[in-house]
Amino acid sequence: MRIEELETPAVVVDLDVMERNLHRAGDYIRQHHLQLRPHTKTHKIPAIARMQIEAGAYGVTVAKVGEAEVMAEGGLENILLAYPVFGEGKWDRLAAIARKRSLTVAVDSAATAEGLSASLRRAGAEAGVLVEFDAGMHRCGVQTAEEAAALAVQVDRAPGLRFAGIMFYPGHIWSRPEEQAPALAGVGEQIREIVSAVRAQGLDCAVVSGGSTPTLYQSHQVPGLTEIRPGTYVFNDRNEWGGGFCSLEDCALRVLVTVVSNAVPERAIVDGGSKTFSGDAWISGDRKGYGYIVERPEASLEALTEEHGHLRFPAGAAKPRVGERLSIIPNHVCACVNMHDEIFYHRGGVVEGSWKVAGRGRVR
Template sequence: MTISDLETPALLIDLDVMEGNLKKLADYSQKHRLRVRPHTKTHKIPALARKQLDLGAAGLTVAKVGEAEVMLAAQPPDVLVAYPIVGRRKLERLMQVAAKTSITVSLDSVVVAQQLSEAATASGIEIGVLAEVDVGLGRVGVPPGETLLRLIQDIQRLPGLRLDGIAFYPGQIKSLDEEGEQALKSLAQMLERILDDLRKTGIEARIVSGGSTPTLFHSHRLPGLNEIRPGTYIFNDRNTVLSGACTFEECAASVMVTVVSTAKPGQMIVDGGSKTFSSDGAAAGAPVSFGRVLQAPDAVFTKMNEEHGFIDLRRAGQKFNVGDRVRIIPNHVCVAMNLHECVYGIRGDTVEQTWRVEGRGKLQ
């Protein structure tokens, strides 16, 4: 089968590029002795998680219990649920997963730790815990200092839980321009202070888990960091390019769409809109566009309805006809993946693989 046999819209994964991205991380993490638990929220496909494990990943990361259930198919030795899991039913399901593989949860409150401890004790399974610390994103995580130390001591007192270390997510560093460089340096200093505090209090953080794609290949510059959880790196996307962390040639995922209307001069409408690409905009300060048209890089993907993509061709220097197909690199590939039932692994024009996106829609 070739890509011309596929119906559109179709999300294509260029296998050569994806394999290059996987290898680049495997080489980097090996060189710097960093443990990797890739975040599977990007691809949501157990077969790809298996590839990551085969390339040296120590385990997998998920955000949802439903994702952990799906990822059991990859037979991971270990799964990190990098999200506070709240509620009895979810915790019961998590314990069923924990009966099949080792589970660690990152959390930032005694309430969540207490619930987890009760579920763990009831099922007789020990659960690893990473205390989440906020390093500037202001999302989850307690502030460094006294509050973090108290959270850790509370976790250590709870039965059924094993304190493994700390976790943080530096999602506020979107690029390594001058400002980003400064933020990375401040993060390194903050981390040194945190680990110093822990040492002085006699707390052993066996795992210091961080890492996101924009700062991925600078992880070795963070003293004490020994685990990374990158997600987007496997495919990359337009926002990763805009962050300066990769080139368009390193973007493995594109959505193939068909031109369905050219009725308005200077514009084409393609058969993919917000239900195909997601409405994620470009990174702050970047030109407004919902993706990059590979065949016409100067075209601007200005607007989306659910099923219509509006592409402004006035500066593209190219014309397209109804029935033409173009490929578009999405702004945010993780959310785009969540919208597709199947995706296609291609090499050149040949479709080598069809994968069901088994983790899509696993919101619970």
């Protein structure tokens, strides 16, 4: 079957492009002696995580306990939960995973470390812990080197916990790759201070985990970094393209839609709206539109209602006929994938199969 025969809306991944993205990241980390633990929130599919491992990753990252369970059931090892998990039920579920798989959890508070420790102790299990610091995004993370060292000591003393290192997420660095050097050097300076404060307490800081897709290929400019966790790089999207972090040819995922109405002047409607694309803005561009229309770049996916994608065409431009198919690169691919049960993969337009988005909806 060819992708043109799929019923729409359908999410399709070009395997050749995705594999090129995976291998490029694999080559990069080997060249710079970094480890790669990609964030699987982008796809939530164990089969893709296994392809990432084959391309050089040494583990996977998740945001939710449910996602960790999906990856563990999918046979993945070395799972990092890079999120401050809170709640006894969740800590117990993590302890159950830790009995079967190597698990590392990020914390930025004593409360989380204590709760996790109690569950692990009850289960007779052990987990690595990374202390998260705030590298400038101001979302999570301890604020000073002293706080990081104090929490590291507390973790080290807690039963079931093994202090493994530190982590941060540079989600605030969205400048063009060639302009990132000062911000990355600043993060390197924070790392230097924190690692030296931790070492002064007699602890080893083996892992320094960071990374994102916008900073992926500049990671070697962060002194002290040992591993990176990009997620979006597997597919890329309009936001990564708009920021100059990839080319359109590197965008592996498209949403196929059909024009279902062109009755209104200068407009047309496609059969995917906010329940197909997600309403994320084009934050790396002029904030207009919800995707890049590959066949009609002059048109804008101007608005989304639940099941209607509203296209606007420039005055005088030819409009597509009803029944015409278009392919659209979404603004934010992670949120888009999370709206679909199944995504299709193809080579050269020939559908080879589909993946179930196994971690979809696993928000607890």
